[in-house]
Amino acid sequence: xxADNKSVKEALNKMGAYxxxxxxxxxxxxxxxxxxxxxxxxxxxxDYMEKVGVVADEMNRSGTLMFIDNGMSHCSSxxxxxxxxxSTQEALRKYDWAKDYLWKAMDPTKDKxxxxxxxxxxxxxxxxVKSGYHVKDPVQACMMINTxxxxxxxxxxxIVEDNASLEMITGCSTSPHANDALxxxxxxxxxxxxxxxxxxxxxxWGKQTGVRPRTSTVVGKNSNYTSNYVIxxxxxxxxxxxxxxxxxxxxxxxxxMCIAHEGSDIDTxxxxxxxxxxxSAQIMSRSISMGGHxxxxxxxxGNAPGAKAHLECRSIIMKDGGSTNAVPELExxxxxxxxxxxxxxxxxxxxxxxxxxxxxxxxxxxxxxxVRGFLSGSINGLPPALQQExxxxxxxxxxxx
Amino acid sequence: xTEMLKVVDLHAVAGEREILKGVNLTVNEGETCVLFGPNxxxxxxxxxxxxxxSSIKVTQGKILFKGQDITEMTVxxxxxxxxxxxxxxxxNIYGVKLGDLIKASSPDNGETILKDASKFKMQNFLEREVxxxxxxxxxxxxxxxxxxxxxxxxxxxxxxxSGVDLENIDLIGNKVHDLLYDSSCPGKQRHVSSLVITxxxxxxxxxxxxxxxxxxxxxxxxxxxxxxxxxxxxxxxxGECDGCxxxxxx
Numbered sequence: 001x002x003a004d005n006k007s008v009k010e011a012l013n014k015m016g017a018y019x020x021x022x023x024x025x026x027x028x029x030x031x032x033x034x035x036x037x038x039x040x041x042x043x044x045x046x047d048y049m050e051k052v053g054v055v056a057d058e059m060n061r062s063g064t065l066m067f068i069d070n071g072m073s074h075c076s077s078x079x080x081x082x083x084x085x086x087s088t089q090e091a092l093r094k095y096d097w098a099k100d101y102l103w104k105a106m107d108p109t110k111d112k113x114x115x116x117x118x119x120x121x122x123x124x125x126x127x128x129v130k131s132g133y134h135v136k137d138p139v140q141a142c143m144m145i146n147t148x149x150x151x152x153x154x155x156x157x158x159i160v161e162d163n164a165s166l167e168m169i170t171g172c173s174t175s176p177h178a179n180d181a182l183x184x185x186x187x188x189x190x191x192x193x194x195x196x197x198x199x200x201x202x203x204x205w206g207k208q209t210g211v212r213p214r215t216s217t218v219v220g221k222n223s224n225y226t227s228n229y230v231i232x233x234x235x236x237x238x239x240x241x242x243x244x245x246x247x248x249x250x251x252x253x254x255x256x257m258c259i260a261h262e263g264s265d266i267d268t269x270x271x272x273x274x275x276x277x278x279x280s281a282q283i284m285s286r287s288i289s290m291g292g293h294x295x296x297x298x299x300x301x302g303n304a305p306g307a308k309a310h311l312e313c314r315s316i317i318m319k320d321g322g323s324t325n326a327v328p329e330l331e332x333x334x335x336x337x338x339x340x341x342x343x344x345x346x347x348x349x350x351x352x353x354x355x356x357x358x359x360x361x362x363x364x365x366x367x368x369x370x371v372r373g374f375l376s377g378s379i380n381g382l383p384p385a386l387q388q389e390x391x392x393x394x395x396x397x398x399x400x401x
Numbered sequence: 402x403t404e405m406l407k408v409v410d411l412h413a414v415a416g417e418r419e420i421l422k423g424v425n426l427t428v429n430e431g432e433t434c435v436l437f438g439p440n441x442x443x444x445x446x447x448x449x450x451x452x453x454x455s456s457i458k459v460t461q462g463k464i465l466f467k468g469q470d471i472t473e474m475t476v477x478x479x480x481x482x483x484x485x486x487x488x489x490x491x492x493n494i495y496g497v498k499l500g501d502l503i504k505a506s507s508p509d510n511g512e513t514i515l516k517d518a519s520k521f522k523m524q525n526f527l528e529r530e531v532x533x534x535x536x537x538x539x540x541x542x543x544x545x546x547x548x549x550x551x552x553x554x555x556x557x558x559x560x561x562x563s564g565v566d567l568e569n570i571d572l573i574g575n576k577v578h579d580l581l582y583d584s585s586c587p588g589k590q591r592h593v594s595s596l597v598i599t600x601x602x603x604x605x606x607x608x609x610x611x612x613x614x615x616x617x618x619x620x621x622x623x624x625x626x627x628x629x630x631x632x633x634x635x636x637x638x639x640g641e642c643d644g645c646x647x648x649x650x651x
Contacts, residue, residue: 351492354454357476358486359506359551366477369505373496373530 011115019239030069052171082133091126124154162192179206215242248276260292269297274307302337411462422619438616485553500527507550537564574607
């Protein structure tokens, strides 16, 4: 994707297609200085990291990356063969070919947020799994905002080469004093042929934080890509519409789990282009409005024969005061496709609550059990590590309130 | 005999419609009572009202359980007092695994009963979402497994044998029997009371019955020996009840 500086500069005034328009001038650019943290366990960020699924002892992880504001603070790996981890800028210095992965899946003129990232030459993490290697344990990455009224501006690149596999857990969080900040995270993900990539993201931001992730994934022939996205805590304004482009026989699965608390504005989902023959996709969204605004989007575009895809948006409204939108879209450009969707918005059926109460559970216990099941239980294929983190996050989300 | 359940002049509405029009009924401690009646007579509504489901509103009368007025109590308060219910068509609970519900509702975190799931042919269902995609027989076995975990002192059974194939009827009948009787000791007295809705009387072959009630149009018309009532209904239908004025009153 070619972009000249002039058009990108112009794009700085281009509003995002969805979500509230955030004023970039409200924030200053976050520091690129690296504050090196060798021992995550004794770090003051430990609790925040663990809340978003990033384990400080690094047990059962193939590697860990951590960014504080815009500087890389930690990069360690279990030295697994075939796995490379470093900062994006370091990768660009080290490998000539790395630039071929920069702004290729994502258009920098997409909106003001991508333009900002491009013009700031944002750093981020670079992860590469070489052809033929299967990384045993997940790689984890933590993005932490530590300075109020700044922009965390990161540009990540993940490359899984042919016949390789990787599981990633990324957690993003803010320090309590850095509530009014903006996260712009551009992620370009390249999945080769015959690969598996699971990319799970858990977010826990401040009540005023603006969040604009921009993720684009290219999935090669006969590969499987799974994207899990979880946000259960209050956030200011979050808008994200990650996309995947599928080659022949490739599959994509998007699972989204959100709670929109009072004061939160969340607009998220998934977009899949089924460009290859017999490619398939599933977009599953489970959301709960606790008085906030929730928009669950899903869009499937069938461009090749034999494409199969399903889209499911379900929302529970627990409290009045907010709004809930489910926006499922199907678009087909060839005859031989099979695409379906279903959407449901409403409160938890009273007969379900009372059925559990007839077994002796209190109303709060019954509601909590149904909500927990609604968020996580209906979605198959969550990695065990994420499932555990999700259970903890759901416990902490005070659903009985 | 101590009264376990006493329903007094109970009137109740579902939406705008009055379904229960003055029900009087008693189940004594250790007793199994059978409730007959044509479709739409209000039998299932009566059970839901006793359990406390909010879709039914009591407009008059009261429900006493172990001498205490429970008419205004919530469903879980009634469950904690010892009332359990086997629903005919329980709702699907998406995302909640049967095994997790059993753990949450049994006194010992389900340790004993989960080991016995195979005796209910439910060992492969514990990881499944509650009632989702269950067949008629599977729903019955699931309900019985849950009730066995819960250990209620009084059980409402809404057509326990309906929709069950011949192969499973023995299992269901025996498990209902085990719920009402202490299977560990043949000589032991029955210790769980129950009110059972049945159309065919088939379940009575497994659990016996002490008393039968006939319900028509939201009221209990008569009570008597269950076998006699069933025989009469089988021979003459409920038509005979129309001319009978034996409405059970206060």
